[in-house]
Amino acid sequence: DIQLTQSPSFLSASVGDRVTITCRASQAISNYLAWYQQKPGKAPKFLIYDASTLQSGVPSRFSGSGSGTEFTLTISSLQPEDFATYYCQQLNSYPMFTFGGGTKVEIK
Amino acid sequence: QVQLVQSGAEVKKPGASVKVSCKASGYTLTNYAFHWVRQAPGQGLEWMGWIDGGNGNTKYSQKFQGRVTITRDTSARTAYMELSSLRSEDTAVFYCARDSHSTGMAFDIWGQGTMVTVSS
Numbered sequence: 001d002i003q004l005t006q007s008p009s010f011l012s013a014s015v016g017d018r019v020t021i022t023c024r025a026s027q028a029i030s031n032y033l034a035w036y037q038q039k040p041g042k043a044p045k046f047l048i049y050d051a052s053t054l055q056s057g058v059p060s061r062f063s064g065s066g067s068g069t070e071f072t073l074t075i076s077s078l079q080p081e082d083f084a085t086y087y088c089q090q091l092n093s094y095p096m097f098t099f100g101g102g103t104k105v106e107i108k
Numbered sequence: 109q110v111q112l113v114q115s116g117a118e119v120k121k122p123g124a125s126v127k128v129s130c131k132a133s134g135y136t137l138t139n140y141a142f143h144w145v146r147q148a149p150g151q152g153l154e155w156m157g158w159i160d161g162g163n164g165n166t167k168y169s170q171k172f173q174g175r176v177t178i179t180r181d182t183s184a185r186t187a188y189m190e191l192s193s194l195r196s197e198d199t200a201v202f203y204c205a206r207d208s209h210s211t212g213m214a215f216d217i218w219g220q221g222t223m224v225t226v227s228s
Binding site for chain 2: 032034038044046049055093098
């Protein structure tokens with residue numbers, strides 16, 4: 001099974017900060033990676049697929065990059081509504097799509 | 109409007125089974141697959157299994173193999189996830205989600221979640 005390791009697991013940041021979250025895969029997965037945002041008590045919201053393609057309606061301050069085993073999610077200027085937990089998901093081994101452990105972004 | 113609507117919260121005793129439903133609307137069910145994801149309180153997302161909406165093929169995470177059964181009823185436009193031999197560690201929110209070829213098979217639509225509490 002492909003394992004995904006996110007880092008950090010927790011980060012504290014201020015509005016306007018640039019934030020980067022890393023997701024590492026236990027084996028190469030090309031660009032078959034998605035990112036989700038989850039707020040407390042809500043279902044995850046789909047943000048990015050194919051490692052770097054923004055889902056329709058997602059603000060352009062979100063971006064994704066990477067291929068192979070290392071990927072990043074960047075928020076260029078953190079907004080109040082961005083405080084949430086972010087998960088990566090590998091889409092390489094259909095249909096067994098595992099998730100990373102999550103990164104909680106909190107207000108400093 | 110494309111959406112997935114799940115059944116309501118459940119309280120079960122240890123050893124019992126629970127069956128959660130996920131009704132699809134706004135799209136052709138047989139063209140997509142359903143996945144089920146578990147999230148224990150304060151924990152991350154855990155993929156449980158999948159069913160092809162067209163042919164009904166299934167695949168399950170090894171962790172849940174033998175305890176989980178995923179089915180679908182195309183006429184009812186509904187997928188189901190049944191988890192048996194419940195234990196306290198199964199207390200969690202269960203989500204259904206749809207994958208889509210147009211988004212690299214990522215989960216573009218999610219149900220609202222169903223809370224299952226296992227308690228004696």
